[in-house]
Amino acid sequence: xxxxxxxxxxxxxxxxxxxxxxxxxxxxxxxxxxxxxxxxxxxxxxxxxxxxxxxxxxxxxxxxxxxxxxxxxxxxxxxxxxxxxxxxxxxxxxxxxxxxxxxxxxxxxxxxxxxxxxxxx
Numbered sequence: 334x335x336x337x338x339x340x341x342x343x344x345x346x347x348x349x350x351x352x353x354x355x356x357x358x359x360x361x362x363x364x365x366x367x368x369x370x371x372x373x374x375x376x377x378x379x380x381x382x383x384x385x386x387x388x389x390x391x392x393x394x395x396x397x398x399x400x401x402x403x404x405x406x407x408x409x410x411x412x413x414x415x416x417x418x419x420x421x422x423x424x425x426x427x428x429x430x431x432x433x434x435x436x437x438x439x440x441x442x443x444x445x446x447x448x449x450x451x452x453x454x
Contacts, residue, residue: 368416382421389413 370386377383389411394401421429 370416372413377423380423382423382426384419384421385415386417386419387413388416 368386369388372387372389374385374387375382376385392404392408392411394404396404
């Protein structure tokens with residue numbers, strides 16, 4: 334729910350604040366961009382958190398052992414492409430963390446259940 338508010342001035346000149354809760358209608362494009370991210374950078378300032386999601390893929394190394402070793406020696410960095418950048422208001426960050434924590438807990442429980450089922454077979 335989102336709050337919509339406005340100030341109104343009555344005949345007596347006294348303003349009063351009017352608020353109404355309005356539901357948010359979440360919409361997703363037919364084919365939203367899907368990005369893979371295996372690295373994350375988080376920065377913040379007093380009002381927002383900035384989440385930078387990066388994809389860093391290992392280089393393709395081909396050839397004999399000696400050729401691969403030579404290729405490895407020449408690598409100085411592995412590029413990480415920014416896949417997405419998300420800005421979260423500071424006052425929403427705790428609920429964002431809570432949602433992620435709750436989902437991670439459910440995920441771990443599901444994986445543990447699957448492992449127990451496999452080991453009992």
